[in-house]
Amino acid sequence: MENILALGRRRRLLNGIIMSVVTLAVAVALVLLSAGPPWFALVFVLAFLSTVMLLQARERT
Amino acid sequence: MFDALTGPAFGAACALASALSWAITSLLVRQLGNVCSMMTINAVRISLSGLVLLAISLGGTAREELAAMTALTFLLVASSTVLAAGIGDSIFFECARVLGLGRAMTLAMIYPLMAAAFAAAFLGEPITLRSAAGAVTTLAGLGLIVTARSDAGGTHEGQRRAVLLSFVVALTWAASAIIMKPAMRELSPLTAQGVRLPLVAAFLWLMPWSRAGLPRLLAAGRPVVAPLTVLTALTAISSMTWIAGLKYSDVVVATVLSSTSPMFALGLGAMFLGERLSPAAVLGALLTIAGIVVLDI
Numbered sequence: 001m002e003n004i005l006a007l008g009r010r011r012r013l014l015n016g017i018i019m020s021v022v023t024l025a026v027a028v029a030l031v032l033l034s035a036g037p038p039w040f041a042l043v044f045v046l047a048f049l050s051t052v053m054l055l056q057a058r059e060r061t
Numbered sequence: 062m063f064d065a066l067t068g069p070a071f072g073a074a075c076a077l078a079s080a081l082s083w084a085i086t087s088l089l090v091r092q093l094g095n096v097c098s099m100m101t102i103n104a105v106r107i108s109l110s111g112l113v114l115l116a117i118s119l120g121g122t123a124r125e126e127l128a129a130m131t132a133l134t135f136l137l138v139a140s141s142t143v144l145a146a147g148i149g150d151s152i153f154f155e156c157a158r159v160l161g162l163g164r165a166m167t168l169a170m171i172y173p174l175m176a177a178a179f180a181a182a183f184l185g186e187p188i189t190l191r192s193a194a195g196a197v198t199t200l201a202g203l204g205l206i207v208t209a210r211s212d213a214g215g216t217h218e219g220q221r222r223a224v225l226l227s228f229v230v231a232l233t234w235a236a237s238a239i240i241m242k243p244a245m246r247e248l249s250p251l252t253a254q255g256v257r258l259p260l261v262a263a264f265l266w267l268m269p270w271s272r273a274g275l276p277r278l279l280a281a282g283r284p285v286v287a288p289l290t291v292l293t294a295l296t297a298i299s300s301m302t303w304i305a306g307l308k309y310s311d312v313v314v315a316t317v318l319s320s321t322s323p324m325f326a327l328g329l330g331a332m333f334l335g336e337r338l339s340p341a342a343v344l345g346a347l348l349t350i351a352g353i354v355v356l357d358i
Contacts, residue, residue, distance in 0.1 A: 001122045001125050001126050001129065001249070003121075003122050003125070013066065037287065037288075038287035040287075040291065041287045041288075041290040041291045041294070044290075044291045044294035044295055044298070045290070045294050047082075047294065047298055048294040048297050048298050051078070051297075051298050051301055051302060052117060052251065052301070054066070055249070055250050055251060055301060055305055056121070056251070057066060058066045058067070058071065058305075058309070059249040059250070059251075061121050061122045061249055061251070
């Protein structure tokens, strides 16, 4: 059930890609900095957000 | 740029993402198993992620999708949920207790093959030579990985029954995937899991063994907040990408690729836990990757 136009879809796709890159960058940074386990919660929350954005772009919702 | 989203590779990527997130989920659930029972952690992670997905989906198109949903679709979603999470998973935990996790996983791994046969019979999805070769190669590789990591569990008592029950588990998982496929024509992955996970959670909380571990989990306090946050996010990712894989690709591709979590667990164990890789496990990983390439390209 689509509820966004091409512009909204492009925005979601772009946000999803940016969020995926940020997720990877944060994960690498946390590994390099030997951050404590609680910090890694941030990586999975970011990964969740990027998944939602990419699926919304795919579904046009 | 949208081609990448609409192509079949997107569905395959979703199925693989589901397997990766499931591998990390399994590691974390096992770690938290020291705090309280796995059934309680299972119920908590599914409840929290179900609430998050329901809230996000209601902020989007869920209300319209649910209003437009036919009774048949709701029946398909509900029966798929009861079959997989209610019956299949419960029997699987019992099989894993009797046979050991490795052996139970190996036996249940025939579920993608059953799903492929059901998809051919009921959904008209053709079984091509390539998909059959890819599926068999991937599952053979996973079998090698799982048996190489197999824990020596189980006693002779009840083993034959557990082996037979493992086939029932595979049957329920395969049937669940097949039942969800037509329902996904009407629902987005977000809404579908926003409906399914709260149903699973309600079912799990009805079980006394799920509720039994709750006081110990609450008593654990702040140290479990971060792992539970991670588990909630991972469960949401895993469930959404599993259903997206099923929606955007063939049943055989989605079910086989989403079953590759042992391969990811092998890599994660070697990278972060310093686990040694046996030659059989390495061969299994290579076979699995070869199977994925055959399935996906």
